[in-house]
Amino acid sequence: MQVIRLEAGIYAANCYLIYESDSMEAIIIDPGGDSDDIISRVEDLGLKVKYIILTHGHADHIAGVAELRDYFNVPVAIHKEDEPMLRDSDRNFSSTMATGEIEIDPDILLDEETKIEFGGLPIKIIHTPGHTPGGITINIENYLFTGDTLFAGSIGRTDFPGGSFEDIIASIKEKLLVYPDDTILYPGHGPASSIGKEKSSNPFIV
Numbered sequence: 001m002q003v004i005r006l007e008a009g010i011y012a013a014n015c016y017l018i019y020e021s022d023s024m025e026a027i028i029i030d031p032g033g034d035s036d037d038i039i040s041r042v043e044d045l046g047l048k049v050k051y052i053i054l055t056h057g058h059a060d061h062i063a064g065v066a067e068l069r070d071y072f073n074v075p076v077a078i079h080k081e082d083e084p085m086l087r088d089s090d091r092n093f094s095s096t097m098a099t100g101e102i103e104i105d106p107d108i109l110l111d112e113e114t115k116i117e118f119g120g121l122p123i124k125i126i127h128t129p130g131h132t133p134g135g136i137t138i139n140i141e142n143y144l145f146t147g148d149t150l151f152a153g154s155i156g157r158t159d160f161p162g163g164s165f166e167d168i169i170a171s172i173k174e175k176l177l178v179y180p181d182d183t184i185l186y187p188g189h190g191p192a193s194s195i196g197k198e199k200s201s202n203p204f205i206v
Helices: 037-043 065-072 080-087 166-175 195-201
Strands: 002-008 014-017 025-029 048-053 076-077 106-111 117-118 123-128 136-140 145-146 184-187
Touching: 002 037, 014 037, 014 184, 025 037, 025 117, 037 065, 048 106, 048 117, 080 106, 106 166, 123 166, 123 195
Parallel strands: 025 048, 048 076, 076 106, 145 184
Antiparallel strands: 002 014, 014 025, 117 123, 123 136, 136 145
16 A cells, blocks of 8 residues: 655645556545645556545645546535535535535445445544534555544644544544554645654644
């Protein structure tokens, strides 16, 4: 499995292209803008995009979704608790951001029982509320794509509507820190880390 990180959109959220090297099937996580650059990278690599998966519904993570869905003709997936946010430009904050208004109807509503895969690689959906009610972490092999739940040295904001400090800490401690220390963490902003590093040095956890 290969992982490519792109800082997408005017807010430089991390967008991930993840693909299986034999089949070249791929998923796109959190395309926050710069759709032309994402399309170019996909085409240069010869990838076959199967899904667009969103870790949550905030505008800085979804600004490129509509264009990419139309271009690749693939379904968009988000946790069922964040569906209202994706559909409403006020709730996803795009009505007041430089992205312009974004309102999208998702194709797949996720929960922890959802079974999806690409290139024979199973995708595990972990519901990690706290930043948003429907925030998720995506587990593929030895990698966790944590969105705005857990960052290198920090955690996601919880002061937005639907946020909860208690919930985000519970999500991190009960659902993410149970993974092995060498599990690689790819967050929604900033550099990669590992579960072991965050256990030992993240001030919100230690």
